[in-house]
Amino acid sequence: MAYSGSHDLALLRKVVVEVVEKACHLTSKIQKNILHEEVLKKEDFSPVTIADFASQALVGHILHQAFPHIPMVGEEDASALRADPKLATKVSDHVKEFIADISLEEVLGALDRGNHPGGEGTFWVLDPIDGTKGFLRKEQFAVCLCLIENGQVLVAALGCPNLPIDSALPDGEKGCVFIGVKGKGASQMNISTKKEFPICVSSSSDASKATYVESLESGHSSHGRHAEIASALGMGAPLRMDSQCKFGVVARGQASLYLRISKTPQYIWDIAAGAMIVEEAGGRVTDLTGRALQFSLGRTVGVAALFASNGLIHDQVLAACAPAEDSSHSCFV
Ligand SMILES: Nc1ncnc2c1ncn2[C@@H]1O[C@H](COP(=O)(O)OS(=O)(=O)O)[C@@H](OP(=O)(O)O)[C@H]1O
Numbered sequence: 418m419a420y421s422g423s424h425d426l427a428l429l430r431k432v433v434v435e436v437v438e439k440a441c442h443l444t445s446k447i448q449k450n451i452l453h454e455e456v457l458k459k460e461d462f463s464p465v466t467i468a469d470f471a472s473q474a475l476v477g478h479i480l481h482q483a484f485p486h487i488p489m490v491g492e493e494d495a496s497a498l499r500a501d502p503k504l505a506t507k508v509s510d511h512v513k514e515f516i517a518d519i520s521l522e523e524v525l526g527a528l529d530r531g532n533h534p535g536g537e538g539t540f541w542v543l544d545p546i547d548g549t550k551g552f553l554r555k556e557q558f559a560v561c562l563c564l565i566e567n568g569q570v571l572v573a574a575l576g577c578p579n580l581p582i583d584s585a586l587p588d589g590e591k592g593c594v595f596i597g598v599k600g601k602g603a604s605q606m607n608i609s610t611k612k613e614f615p616i617c618v619s620s621s622s623d624a625s626k627a628t629y630v631e632s633l634e635s636g637h638s639s640h641g642r643h644a645e646i647a648s649a650l651g652m653g654a655p656l657r658m659d660s661q662c663k664f665g666v667v668a669r670g671q672a673s674l675y676l677r678i679s680k681t682p683q684y685i686w687d688i689a690a691g692a693m694i695v696e697e698a699g700g701r702v703t704d705l706t707g708r709a710l711q712f713s714l715g716r717t718v719g720v721a722a723l724f725a726s727n728g729l730i731h732d733q734v735l736a737a738c739a740p741a742e743d744s745s746h747s748c749f750v
């Protein structure tokens with residue numbers, strides 16, 4: 418449906434793509450030589466690195482300069498860095514490579530812009546590095562940014578620095594940005610050449626011939642439950658990959674289904690940008706009962722289990738989910 422609100426979507430798109438590209442360059446550079454002491458463990462034992470912090474500070478600062486009145490929901494904040502001045506300086510030095518005159522206090526302030534609670538209204542949603550474990554393995558990760566207005570994602574970009582540009586050439590050139598604009602479709606841009614082309618989901622309605630994609634880490638979603646659903650649909654082995662790159666590969670038709678059956682409510686920064694890009698590419702994203710995801714509830718979407726498909730096989734997947742799922746809050750099996 419066409420957007421009829423007051424935002425200039427073309428301007429938003431330009432800023433979103435530029436800032437995601439910058440964050441891709443910054444994070445890719447850090448990824449090459451990241452040191453053990455540049456990785457911290459969060460309270461939930463998940464990793465966070467100087468690259469996550471630098472990426473959020475860079476994006477938070479640029480967005481604040483361009484749109485001072487729009488708040489941001491971001492995965493990270495500055496609390497760990499305020500307690501570790503040496504690490505804070507490292508982060509600040511990386512951000513300074515892109516914004517020469519930024520001070521350490523401005524870097525920390527830009528990071529803390531991520532503390533917005535979400536809900537109704539207009540705000541940015543940022544995952545400065547999605548798939549931090551993939552980032553540390555030197556595999557897939559994504560910089561994920563979108564703008565949400567009253568629960569609707571208006572503009573979204575997924576920067577995927579290590580994803581092959583052409584899925585038929587897995588050893589070929591890497592680095593793409595997936596872009597979606599509400600009502601205007603989705604596209605894929607080559608990070609180095611800036612060449613861009615429209616993308617669409619796969620046109621196959623035969624679920625048994627479809628490829629599905631899931632998280633690499635079995636702790637993030639239930640590989641066992643996914644396998645049961647895939648088996649009921651006659652599908653073969655999954656493609657495994659870290660991060661919201663999974664939404665990108667569904668959006669460009671490389672896979673027809675992304676299953677994410679977790680046990681904890683999913684954060685909006687892990688889902689919103691990728692889900693909108695799949696929908697703009699012609700696909701569908703719902704919980705396991707077929708309900709649309711809600712991005713106006715706060716920092717999570719309220720459900721633990723969801724999937725993205727090419728749309729054509731969506732009802733078959735819902736039927737395959739139904740026997741064991743009496744609600745969208747499914748559990749590990
Ligand atoms: N236990 C558990 N359950 C559910 N979800 C979790 C869990 N642990 C982590 N996370 C979130 O998963 C995000 C990474 O998801 P991925 O699909 O990239 O995982 S994987 O790396 O492919 O395994 C990851 O995002 P990042 O923190 O941005 O990497 C987390 O938000």
Ligand SMILES: [Mg+2]
Nearest residue numbers: 463464492549
């Ligand atoms: Mg994390």
Ligand SMILES: [Mg+2]
Nearest residue numbers: 544547548687
């Ligand atoms: Mg994430």
Ligand SMILES: [Mg+2]
Nearest residue numbers: 492544546547
């Ligand atoms: Mg993250």
